Amino acid sequence: MTAELALPMRRDGFGPAAELGEVRDGDGVVRVDSPFGQTGYLVTRFADVRRVLGDPARFSNARARATSPLEARLSDEEAARLRAGGLLGYDPPEHSRLRRMLTPEFTVRRMRRLEPRIVEIVEAALDDVERAGKPADLVSRFALPVPSLVICELLGVPYSDRDEFQSISARLLDTSLPADERMAAQHANRDYMAGLVERAQADPGEDMLGMLVREHGSDITTDELVGICSLLLLAGHETTSNMLGLGTLALLQNPDQLALVRDDPAMIEPAVEELLRWLSIVHSVAMRMTTEEVEIAGNTIAEGELVMLSIPTANRDASFIDDPETLDITRGVGGHLAFGHGVHHCLGAPLARMEMRIAFPALLRRFPGLALADPEAQPDFRVFNAVYGLERLELTW
Template identity: 40%
Template sequence: MRIVPRQLSMPLRREGLDPTPELGEVRETEPVHKLAHLFGLNVWVVSGHAEAKAVLADTTNFSNDIRPLVGSDPSKPSEGIGGLGFTDPPDHTRLRKLLTPEFTKRRLARLEPAIEKIVNDQLDLMEAKGPVVDIVADFAFNVPFLLIADLLGVEESDRDRFRALGPARFDLSGGGIGVFGSASESREFLFEIVGKQRQNPGDGLIGSIIREHGDGIDDIELGGLADGVFLGGYETSASMLALGTLVLMRDPENFARIRNEPGAVDAIVEELLRYLTVVQVAFPRFAKHDQDLFGQQVKKGDLVAVSLSGADRDKEVFGLDAESFYPQRAPAAHLAFGHGMHRCVGAELARMELRAAFTALAHRFPDLSLAVSEDQLRFRDFSIVYGVESLPVQLRAAETQQAAG
């Protein structure tokens, strides 16, 4: 953070669970705002909901291809960043068509028993370890990791190496340099997995695409798709599970509703997604040409960052109480999964995972409470995916614990 201007870091700063008030002030007065001029580029932040949707959906005026910025050659697939988020049409269109069938509701339905088993197994381990556990280390990271490893078809022998590759992808505290090194490491690992499954396709997503498309997709592209699934579903879901648990402990009435009102968890999960919006900014966009963007003069090559967390607190869309967690609010389309062609392909899988996890947590540990004062919690500063480092909780109320003893 020492080498990044404070103004540039504004979309990634929070006070507890809330985006910095400065972001809200900018949204009210200038929803497209020039943050800085850095390394020859103007950097803009878009924080209004309507403006954010427009930019996210616009492939005519903006590019997602980051390779020229980091010195890679866009004509060489082997120098790709990985995943769909940094890819433009027509490559994006072709690759997403390969991945989308794996995330239809019909195919995802077969994962429900596996999700429930993963969640309940982790709760069993927590209960055995209690009465005080760390939701982050003992639950929030384990559930999405095990699910993604199963989904991709990563063998047990490769999982320890796989587990360590996620969080550094989003940490900008060192100025962003480590992001590309960790991205390269996780891509290389997934290229190895793809190479193994090319010879012997497994039961997961990687093996399924190989069986269905064969040489129609090369190892670099398939590794990039797998990397995108990993990138999009690991730390993001872990942060949602941890921070969502914190919100629900603050709000025992809605925590009880999950347990007592059939179907209540659906609206609660949607509001958690909006309220937390843990992916703070969308994949960067680069202006293809000089243009007027809602009254601002954006130049060719300028970087446009869409603040998802800012847009999801827009009072014009979510009401005057947009800064509050309120699952009973009138439904409105949040941007926690993005929008347009780069919208998260695994959105429905994430919803399934969150609904299953919070439902099981509410039933198993209805008296769940923080084991430390909230001012002792350390949040992840200056990370693209916002999170909490540790969340110590007491699984049961003291009297319940005594009765069990």
């Protein structure tokens, strides 16, 4: 039996489903089931989503995480270990303490040092695409390998383990799977990273994992270290890989804009920002729980209620941007919520932006005749995945 797709995850091609837009343009808030079984309020307007993201005191990540059905069957001790280090399930000041240790590693200046190596990784992946011959699946040959190798080298994860951690990630993010399977994937994810942490504690290298052990070993528990690195590995390859695949398809369907990205270096940065806004691959960021009675879009929400945030509908809100349904890379408007907002704003945003700024034009220049292998085929979207994207993208050139 096919699982029912929860409203916050429903899409129509690249954008949110029509019923989500109707909520945004109507009441702005609706009570729905989450993709994980709880019931709460879905917030859809740009200003309201931004307000919730910017107010961790009244909208708590930690309280929401404690309601996870996946953890309901665990003992308190097991649940605490599973949550440890998971920044998306923390509130200040605990969140601030852990994030402070990581922030210096993700500054724009630090990311620029990685640029030559990212260029090498992108070119090597393009070589692989060319060797494989046409048609080639862009997802498995390019979109997934590039960010996976980058985050592996940055974090200190053996790239040879990619099949293992990519398989675990896929199960973790697949909301159609039974709860037992997703819980098993959570345990497998932490078990895998625990082995790497143990090795780093015995012999810390020059990567980020080694840095955390050397510089913060006395300030962070082993369980926290496992949780932080598990999240960084998952987020570091899943999000950017889906942006590269989905973004390429979007450009192929807008050839005039594809040409600008390929031929005009000044258009690359605004193109990345517009693709981030228009695609909004994260359906709904981590849920929050109200810590007091609040009002959103004229709706009173009691204390102790779960709140979900629809990033795709917020980023296509006409009160935020003119003509929001149109992909227009020439505007390159900042301020979108694709990376979140506030204390939980995506730590890896500078890295993701750099990878895309390098990868998109490199791909389009290497293969100026890039095209869909079968223009009549329907895109194979990852419908039930918590991070939207494509299963495959067969291309020719």
